[in-house]
Amino acid sequence: MYHLTGVTKCYRRGSELVRALDGIGLYVEDGGTLVVRGPADSGKSTLLRILGGLERPTHGSVELDGTDLATLTESRLSRIRAESIGLVPRRGDLTPGLTARQNVASALVPLRLRPADRWELAGEALEEVGAGGRLDRIPAELDEAMRRRVALARALVKRPTVLLADQPTAGLDDPGARDGFADLLERLWWQGRFTWIVVTEDDALARRAPRLATMSRGTLTAAPRTHG
């Protein structure tokens, strides 16, 4: 469960102070999904980096299951990132020279699992996202939609507490591929196995959200629940 209170993030750009996040308060329950929709530069990526423990807020607290990520030591934070947080980066960011299965298995290295277990879990995660027929392909041999599925498998293979996705459908130009990927995300959201926070500029994806909020100039406005 995430509980954010008064989260503000300021960056210095020359003599200017940019307030990327401005007093965000947020609660997301275990197994819940929140989709944050907002235009470019509204602060979505900054919010995700702070939720993922990749950056610290200038002010405020970022509690994940009762632990404030804002004040943790770097070593405890990297442990939490490795074990509890799955991040789906904007463009997937797969390692070019590794096969799909090697890419996914690499996410398990920090968890000190045996190589045979890493291999098996990677295969299962790829099956789960519909990429089971592409285990031995390198990213260049896959189309963009399939690369996104592999990146998703890499984030969920370690069974994290939370999954954070940065514009997961951006750049998927083929409508069929984009819809198919959105179908997969929606199915996973409704399973409730992970807590999801997804930022997007894709209105069609946002319409599928169990819970939707809008980001505008660093502030978050909750929209009515669309379901349940």
Ligand SMILES: Nc1ncnc2c1ncn2[C@@H]1O[C@H](COP(=O)(O)OP(=O)(O)OP(=O)(O)O)[C@@H](O)[C@H]1O
């Ligand atoms: N490291 C940084 N240094 C300076 N300013 C930053 C930094 N990161 C973000 N910003 C600024 O903070 C604001 C919010 O940026 P952010 O990337 O979080 O928005 P966004 O909604 O994710 O937009 P986009 O989708 O275009 O990335 C912008 O004005 C941006 O220029």
